Amino acid sequence: MGLDVVYIAEFNEAMQTLTPQAFVDQYLVGLKVVAVVAGEDYTYGPKQLANMTNLPQFAHGRFAIYQVAHLDENASRKISSTTIRQDLDQGKVEDANRLLGYIYRTYGPVVHGFARGRTLGYPTLNVQTSMDQRLPQEGVYAVKVKIDGKLYNGMASVGHNDTFGDDLALTVEVNVFDFAQDVYGQEVTIYWYSQTRGMIKFNGIDELQNQLDTDRQEIKAYFARLDEKMS
Ligand SMILES: Cc1cc2nc3c(=O)[nH]c(=O)nc-3n(C[C@H](O)[C@H](O)[C@H](O)COP(=O)(O)O)c2cc1C
Numbered sequence: 007m008g009l010d011v012v013y014i015a016e017f018n019e020a021m022q023t024l025t026p027q028a029f030v031d032q033y034l035v036g037l038k039v040v041a042v043v044a045g046e047d048y049t050y051g052p053k054q055l056a057n058m059t060n061l062p063q064f065a066h067g068r069f070a071i072y073q074v075a076h077l078d079e080n081a082s083r084k085i086s087s088t089t090i091r092q093d094l095d096q097g098k099v100e101d102a103n104r105l106l107g108y109i110y111r112t113y114g115p116v117v118h119g120f121a122r123g124r125t126l127g128y129p130t131l132n133v134q135t136s137m138d139q140r141l142p143q144e145g146v147y148a149v150k151v152k153i154d155g156k157l158y159n160g161m162a163s164v165g166h167n168d169t170f171g172d173d174l175a176l177t178v179e180v181n182v183f184d185f186a187q188d189v190y191g192q193e194v195t196i197y198w199y200s201q202t203r204g205m206i207k208f209n210g211i212d213e214l215q216n217q218l219d220t221d222r223q224e225i226k227a228y229f230a231r232l233d234e235k236m237s
């Protein structure tokens with residue numbers, strides 16, 4: 007952002023007990039601010055008193071005030087990390103992406119699975135994800151994958167592969183479209199675009215294979231529409 011210095015004030019008891027006027031005098035005027043930029047619901051003390059409507063009264067013209075209101079055109083939803091986490095947990099990655107302003111991504115190395123994918127006609131990158139990354143809800147997704155600096159479209163599953171047994175570990179797997187390379191050990195990034203369905207426990211491999219054929223058609227069509235919108 008081109009900032010030279012950032013001050014992060016510790017929110018401690020001394021700060022908590024400041025009157026709104028003292029906060030403005032000590033922190034804003036004290037730090038010689040030229041302009042204050044805050045959201046419409048920003049408070050610096052009791053909500054009824056220390057709000058953006060009242061800030062000019064405390065400022066006495068000593069700095070400019072810019073209020074950022076309704077950044078999101080969908081004003082009923084505040085842009086907050088809590089909302090974004092909830093969206094991811096509910097598989098609503100399109101909503102999360104809209105709030106983030108970019109496509110949500112996770113990354114990790116490609117590890118070995120059970121080598122079943124290739125026998126199904128759908129080899130999958132098993133991508134190991136560290137605990138500090140949040141995965142979207144279990145289900146099937148339209149994704150892009152960056153492999154060796156190149157982006158590919160693909161379809162991903164997040165789930166326990168219930169068709170093949172109970173209590174299997176959660177895996178993240180991506181079948182990459184128009185791709186045929188061995189990439190075990192490589193670090194890849196997955197960009198999550200849209201959930202297309204939930205996980206299903208199929209009665210056998212044929213049913214899973216049929217569904218994967220449908221998934222591929224559906225997700226290829228999704229990306230074709232997206233490319234059209236972008237062009
Ligand atoms: C797009 C996609 C959708 C999938 N959907 C399901 C599903 O609904 N149920 C299921 O049991 N497994 C599903 N799988 C996971 C497959 O079971 C898994 O990829 C296959 O068993 C290969 O496992 P392996 O990588 O360990 O060899 C899906 C995989 C992909 C790529």
Ligand SMILES: Nc1ncnc2c1ncn2[C@@H]1O[C@H](COP(=O)(O)OP(=O)(O)O)[C@@H](O)[C@H]1O
Binds near residue numbers: 117118122123129185
């Ligand atoms: N189109 C593709 N999509 C995903 N992986 C592919 C593709 N083509 C080749 N591969 C390779 O195949 C591997 C997956 O094969 P798979 O049979 O699913 O075995 P495993 O589950 O043991 O990794 C991937 O890790 C990758 O190296």
